[in-house]
Amino acid sequence: MKISKLFATVSIAALSLSMLAGVSANASSKKDMHDMSSMKMDKKSSMSMNHSSMKMNKKSSMxxxxxxxxxxxxxxxxxxxxxxxAKFKVGSKVTLKAKHMEGMYNAKATVAGVYKTDLYEIDFMPTNGGKMVKNHKWVVASELKAKGALKAGKSVTVLADHMYNMKGAKGKIVKVHKGPAYVVNFTDTKTHMVMKNHKWLTQSELKAR
Known part of the structure; x- marks a missing residue:
């Protein structure tokens, strides 16, 4: 009888230890699963943030x-x-009234250069085969190549490189505007990027501030 009771006691103790080990293993397994889940979430979150940052950086750099x-x-x-x-000298603080591009209207600017030359509004076909650009403002005489006088309707080759796929493009003059022609530095109202030596603006597109 004593041996039987001792055996029973040992069996119960072993069973208890086994159950405790099972509980501990289960808890450890749950913890590992939780840690793995957190790692997945963190990785996913990090990837999402990095992807978002890439989009923002790409947008802000272009x-x-x-x-x-x-x-x-x-x-x-x-x-x-x-x-x-000219009405505005180099260094003059001005507000832009042109709408050539988004973020330009009402932007704060500084005159970087002012030149004695007429300005030309043109249509041109980008050299990458993209859509025809209509009524681009502005280029100056030295940025156009043509036979004869530069006037409305004249076919031209564009020598300006204000934008990619512009230099070498074929186009025509839509409108001639009397100078002076201004180059400005301005802060884009949308992206807050500083645009250096932006070409070109007319005197009527600038307002003193």
Whole structure:
């Protein structure tokens, strides 16, 4: 009888230990599953955030005008005669009244250059075979190649590189506007990016501030 009771006691103790081990293993398994789930969520969240950041960075690093990507490395023109009697001098603080592109109207700007030259509104076909760009404002005489005088209706080759796929494009003059022609630095009202040496604006598209 004593041996039988001892055996029963040992069996119960073993069973208890087995149950405790099972509970512990189950808890550990649940914890591991929770940790794995958290890792998956974190990875998914991180991927989503990174993807969103990529979209934002791509958007913020690219400016569009007339459906074409703008050249963000524009420089002041060389060889153009500077306008000495223009209403706004280099360094003048102005507000833009032009709507050539989104984020331009009412933008705060500084005049970076002012030149004695007429401006031309043109239609042109981008060199990448994209859609015809209509009524692009503006280019100046030195940025157009044509036979004879530059006037409305004249066929031209565009030499300007304000935007990619613009240089070398075939087009025609839609309108001629008397100078002076302005180059400005301005802060885009939508993206808050600073646009350096943006070409071109007319005097009537600037307002003193």
């Amino acid at each position: 400016m569009m005008m007339d459906g074409l990507e703008m050249n963000m490395h524009s420089k002041l023109p060389k060889g153009l005669k500077k306008a000495t009697n």
